[in-house]
Amino acid sequence: MLGLLVCWAPGSGAEYADVVLNKRSDKEGVRPVIYPHWFHRIRFQCRVCHGELGFVMRVGATDVTMDEISQGRFCGACHNGEIAWSVENCDLCHSGKPGLPTGIKGGHQTTGPGLW
Amino acid sequence: MRKRTTPYFECALLTLALGWSAVVMAQNWRKLESDGLHDPGSEAVKVLQDPAEAMSQLPPDTAGNKVDWIRALQGGYIKPRSALRGEKEYEVLDGDVLMNIGGSTPAVLFPHKPHTQWLDCKNCHEGLFQSKAGATPITMEKILQGEYCGVCHGAVAFPLTECNRCHSVRQMDAIKRVRGTP
Incomplete structure (x- = not known):
């Protein structure tokens, strides 16, 4: 019975709507970015990032570079040391396991079709 | 022994x-x-x-993030900003759209209100969806492939396992509502 319950414990798995961004990270020798969508929607309505900031509603579709972020575009519109931590904190965003493919991770009750 | x-x-x-x-x-x-x-x-x-x-502080749900995001927003549990700095005016449209009338599954009721409390009209119109009812060739197959409703549902909004949340109106009732008969 104990064994059964141990098996029933949640295994490893990302939170629903965690986004992995790894278009350039691996090539540049840094960890992929893990973007927690759920964390950000608590603070901002969709319209802010997917309107004002210009993020396309499709993972990987917006070409974001660190240069642009440092200039205050995309993530850098908030992550500037004023609204949220600044770009010097590389490891807080670049925090994924090396080699993870870009995509959105589903968790509970869906394995999700793979086109995101 | x-x-x-x-x-x-x-x-x-x-x-x-x-x-x-x-x-x-x-x-x-x-x-x-x-x-x-x-x-x-x-x-x-x-x-x-x-x-x-x-x-764990937010209204619970059974799927996705296990958070009822609509109740979290409407109940004031969270107060996500509408603009990067301060707040901006936005239109909340309180209009339901019935779809899939005459289909083999219950009809779909799309509520504009909870969607426009998060999203701008232009996030969906006229790119993902035409404003004219029935003009967009939505299919479940496309949705499951991440198109139309599937851009968000199955990725960041409640997952596609929750069929009844969208397919929520009996065909008989949907037909009555469209015809305007009681």
Whole structure:
């Protein structure tokens, strides 16, 4: 019975709507970015990032570079040391396991079709 | 002959098992360090907020993030900003759209209100969806492939396993509503 319950414990798995961004990270020798969508929607309505900031509603579709972020575009519109931590904190965003493919991770009750 | 274990031992085992199952049931969210995505050696797992800390405070749901995001917003549990700095005016449209009338599954009721409390009209119109009812060739197959409703549902909004949340109106009632008959 104990064994059964141990098996029933949640295994490893990302939170629903965690986004992995790894278009350039691996090539540049840094960890992929893990973007927690759920964390950000608590603070901002969709319209802010997917309107004002210009993020396309499709993972990987917006070409974001660190240069642009440092200039205050995309993530850098908030992550500037004023609204949220600044770009010097590389490891807080670049925090994924090396080699993870870009995509959105589903968790509970869906394995999700793979086109995101 | 096998030696019989004492009832005390069995009771202890059962208590332990029930206690463990309670812990497991309460734990809906994984910790960052063991989520399979974050590098456990990264500074982030020590600094960033764990999902449970943020979402256990919000109205519960059974799927996705296990948070009822609409109730969280409408009930004032969260107050996400409408603009990067300060607030901006936005249009909340309180209009329901019935779709899939005459289909083999219950009709779809799309409520504009909860969608426009998060999104601008232009997030969906005229790109993902034409404003004219019936002008967009939506199919479940396309949705499951991440198109139309599937751009968000199955990715960041409640997952596509929750059929009845969209397919929520009996065909008979949908037809009556469209015809305007009681």
